[in-house]
Amino acid sequence: MNTPEAFFVNSWNVYNKLVAHNYMFHREIYAAVERSLGDGPARPFALLDLGCGDASRLAPILKRLDLAAYRGVDLAGPALALAAENLRGLACPVDLRQGDMLEWLADDGERYDAVFSSFALHHLTAAKKQDFFRRCAERLRPGGRLLLIDVARDEGQDLPAYLDAYCGTMARDWTALEAGELDFAIGHVRSYDLPETLDGLLGMAEQAGFTEARRLGQYTWHHALSFGKPA
Ligand SMILES: C[S@@+](CC[C@H](N)C(=O)[O-])C[C@H]1O[C@@H](n2cnc3c(N)ncnc32)[C@H](O)[C@@H]1O
Known part of the structure; x- marks a missing residue:
């Protein structure tokens, strides 16, 4: 299957392995997410999770927060079956x-206090990313927040240079993966990853009407960002 979600449908165990070894800094990033969500409104809040996968890293955090409703959206059916268990x-x-x-963002009639998306946006083209920010702003209540976790290119680093650098790091450091698993993961990144630069993402958020951008954490190319919609 030649689609962005194929990696996660066919090889969720590979993704789990690289998360378990913290190769994408989920540990530090999700700790920052918990601090940020815990800082939110005092009342129970409604959360939309876009590209939720199996929600395995977010679920324990959500269980410690005062949530009014959770909605997760993902292309991969098998990941959603696992998410149902985890949640x-x-x-x-x-x-x-x-x-x-x-x-989903175009059709959803609900309003949310927070939209969350982790390591899914970089699969979209720049035009679709801009659309994503615009539609997230529409779905959020005034004063709501978009929490975005994703990879970003360094400033001045073009896509081929980024892919060479990122895949070079994978080949060097992701030693827990079997050779076949590593080849598969690198093939996925080279085929589907289209990250913007951090400035590019900040510019898109501003254009969509978000006023308050916060950098919650950065670990190599892995970023946690928060964007506020004016109250
Ligand atoms: C790298 S996984 C991240 C899973 C989880 N959010 C995490 O951070 O561990 C990316 C997820 O985004 C999903 N995805 C990619 N493009 C998508 C799209 N256009 N719409 C919905 N889900 C998408 C994939 O199926 C996959 O489950």
Whole structure:
């Protein structure tokens, strides 16, 4: 299957392995996300998670927060089945939808206090990323926040240079993966990853009407960002 979600449908165990070894800095990044979400509104809040995958890293955090509702959207059906397991016990309504996040954003009639998206945006073209920011702003209540985790190119680094650098790091440091798993992961990155620079992402957010951009953490090319919609 030649699609961005194929890696996660066919090889969720590979993704789990690289998360378990913290190769994409999930540990530090999700600690920053928990601090940021814990800083949010005092009342229970509604969260939309775009490209939620199996929600395995977010679920334990959500269980410690005062959530009114959780909705997760992902292209990969098998990941959503795992998400349902991981989110079991959450003390709020949980709604999981299979589909494309941009299409979902266009059709969704709900309003949210927070939109969260982790390591999914970089698969979209620049035009679609801009659309993503615009539609997220539409879905958020006034004073709501977009929490974005994603990879970004260094300033001045073009896509081929980024891909060479990122895949070079994978080949050197992701030693827990079997050779076949590493080849598969590198093939996925080279085929589907289209990260912007950090300034590019900040500019898109500003153009979509977000006023308050915060950098929650950066670990090599892996960023955690928060964008506020004016109250
Ligand atoms: C790298 S995984 C991240 C999973 C989880 N959010 C995390 O941070 O561990 C990327 C996820 O985004 C999903 N995805 C990619 N493009 C998508 C799109 N256009 N719409 C919905 N989901 C998408 C994939 O199926 C996959 O589950």
